[in-house]
Amino acid sequence: MNETLSPIKPPSGWEYHSTEKLALRGGRLFDPSAELDEQTDLIIEKGVILSIGAIPDGWNGEVVDVSGCLVCPGFFDMHVHFREPGFEHKETIRTGCTAAAVGGFTGVAPMPNTNPAIDNPGMVRFQQEQALGLPVDLFPIAAITTGRKGATLTEIGELRDVGVKVFSDDGSPLVSSEMMRHALEYTRMFNLVISEHCEDMSLTKGGVMHEGSVATRLGLPGMPSIGEEIPVERNIQLAEFTGGRLHIAHISTAKSLDLIRRAKDRGINITAEVTPHHLTLDCSLLEGYNADYKVNPPLRTVEDVEALIEGLADGTIDAIATDHAPHAPDEKEVEFISAPFGMIGLETAVGVVHTRLVSTGKLSLSRMVAAFSTAPRAIMGLHEVNLKVGQAANITLFNPDEKWMVDREQMLSKAKNTPFHGWKLTGRTRGVVNRGMAWIRK
Numbered sequence: 001m002n003e004t005l006s007p008i009k010p011p012s013g014w015e016y017h018s019t020e021k022l023a024l025r026g027g028r029l030f031d032p033s034a035e036l037d038e039q040t041d042l043i044i045e046k047g048v049i050l051s052i053g054a055i056p057d058g059w060n061g062e063v064v065d066v067s068g069c070l071v072c073p074g075f076f077d078m079h080v081h082f083r084e085p086g087f088e089h090k091e092t093i094r095t096g097c098t099a100a101a102v103g104g105f106t107g108v109a110p111m112p113n114t115n116p117a118i119d120n121p122g123m124v125r126f127q128q129e130q131a132l133g134l135p136v137d138l139f140p141i142a143a144i145t146t147g148r149k150g151a152t153l154t155e156i157g158e159l160r161d162v163g164v165k166v167f168s169d170d171g172s173p174l175v176s177s178e179m180m181r182h183a184l185e186y187t188r189m190f191n192l193v194i195s196e197h198c199e200d201m202s203l204t205k206g207g208v209m210h211e212g213s214v215a216t217r218l219g220l221p222g223m224p225s226i227g228e229e230i231p232v233e234r235n236i237q238l239a240e241f242t243g244g245r246l247h248i249a250h251i252s253t254a255k256s257l258d259l260i261r262r263a264k265d266r267g268i269n270i271t272a273e274v275t276p277h278h279l280t281l282d283c284s285l286l287e288g289y290n291a292d293y294k295v296n297p298p299l300r301t302v303e304d305v306e307a308l309i310e311g312l313a314d315g316t317i318d319a320i321a322t323d324h325a326p327h328a329p330d331e332k333e334v335e336f337i338s339a340p341f342g343m344i345g346l347e348t349a350v351g352v353v354h355t356r357l358v359s360t361g362k363l364s365l366s367r368m369v370a371a372f373s374t375a376p377r378a379i380m381g382l383h384e385v386n387l388k389v390g391q392a393a394n395i396t397l398f399n400p401d402e403k404w405m406v407d408r409e410q411m412l413s414k415a416k417n418t419p420f421h422g423w424k425l426t427g428r429t430r431g432v433v434n435r436g437m438a439w440i441r442k
C-alpha cells in the first residue's frame with residue numbers, strides 16, 4: 001500500500017495541519033485509561049506525542065489554541081456501513097471517512113455487506129486503499145461466510161494476514177448454530193473476533209418496527225424482542241462452549257442486556273455495543289411513519305432505553321458504535337413498510353450521547369470517552385491509543401460546551417437519513433489528529 005499518498009484536504013470550514021511540529025494549547029487532556037485529567041499543552045513532533053506540559057519558550061512549531069476542548073484518545077466506531085463497492089450512491093469510503101473525521105472518529109470498522117461482499121483479501125485491500133490520505137484508520141470487517149450466504153466459512157487466516165480483526169455477516173445473522181460454532185472455533189485459533197447481528201429471522205420476518213402496542217396501533221408488522229434475545233442466548237452458549245470471542249452488535253433490549261450481564265458474571269468472554277439511537281430514541285417516535293426512524297434492530301420501549309443506559313454506565317455494555325447506515329433520499333422517501341432499515345450516525349453520535357447522557361448525569365464523561373475510544377479498540381484487538389509521551393498522536397478534540405443544531409444539509413455523509421435533524425446539542429467535535437495530520441474546525 002502507498003502510505004505516502006498525499007493528504008486529502010478537509011471539507012470547507014475545517015483546516016488541515018501537519019503534525020511535523022504541532023502544539024495543542026490549553027486543552028483539557030482527558031484520558032481515563034491513563035488516569036489523566038489536566039489542563040495543559042500537548043506537543044506533537046513527527047506525528048508522535050513529544051511532551052505534555054506548558055509549551056517551552058522558543059518553541060518554533062505551529063500552535064493551535066484548543067482551550068475549552070477535551071483532548072482525548074482518538075474515538076473509534078467499530079460498526080459502520082460504507083457502501084463501496086456496490087452502492088456508492090449511498091456512501092463511499094471517502095465520504096464515510098470524511099463524515100467520521102468530522103464526527104470525531106480517528107478510526108472506523110466498516111461492515112462487509114457491500115456488493116460484492118468483503119469476503120476475500122483483495123476486497124479488504126481495495127477498501128483499505130480508499131481511506132489513504134485521510135486522518136481515519138480503516139479496519140474492514142470481513143464476512144464470516146462467502147457472499148454472506150451463511151453456507152461456507154471465508155478464508156479466515158488469509159483475511160487475518162491482510163489486517164482483518166473482526167468477522168461479521170452483519171445485516172444478516174448466522175442462521176445455523178453449527179456455522180456459528182465453527183466460526184467461533186476458527187477465529188479463536190487466530191485470536192480474532194466474531195461480531196454478531198443477533199436476529200432470529202423466523203420471528204422477525206416481515207416486521208418493520210418493534211412489536212408491541214405502538215405497532216398494533218399503527219397497523220405495522222412487528223419484530224418481537226425475543227427475535228433478538230433468543231439468538232443472543234444461543235450465541236452466548238456457543239461462545240462458552242467454544243471459548244471463542246463473541247461480540248454482540250447493537251443490542252436493543254433490556255433482556256439482551258440481562259443475558260449479557262449474567263454471562264459476563266459467569267466469566268464468559270463476550271463484549272457488547274450499543275448505538276446512540278438505541279440509547280436515546282424509543283418506538284413511540286414511529287407514530288409519524290417517518291422512515292428515518294426505521295432501523296434494525298428496531299427502536300424499542302422507554303424501559304429498554306433506560307436499561308441500556310444503565311448497562312453502558314455500569315460497563316456491561318463495553319462500547320458505543322453508530323451502525324451508521326446511509327441510504328439515498330429516494331430510497332427512504334417511500335411507504336414506511338418498503339423503506340430500507342438504517343440511519344446515519346457518525347456526525348451526531350458524540351454530541352447526542354454527550355447531550356442526552358453526560359449532561360444529564362446519566363453517564364460519566366470518563367465512561368463516554370472510554371466507550372468511544374479505548375473500549376472498541378480493545379474489543380477488536382487493535383493497538384492501544386492513549387495520551388502518553390512517545391505514542392503516535394491519535395486524538396479527538398471535543399468541546400463539551402459548544403451548542404449547535406443538527407442540520408442534515410450540512411452533513412458530509414452522502415446520505416441524509418438522520419433522525420436527529422433539528423436537535424439542539426451541547427458538545428461538539430472540534431478536530432481529529434491521526435496519521436500525521438490534524439483536521440481542526442476553524
Ligand code: DOR
Pocket residue numbers: 081113170171172197294295296297325326340341342343
Ligand atoms: O438498520 C440497519 N441497517 N441494520 C442493519 O443491520 C444493516 C444496516 C444497513 O446495512 O443498512
Ligand code: ZN
Pocket residue numbers: 170171172197249250296297
Ligand atoms: Zn446489524
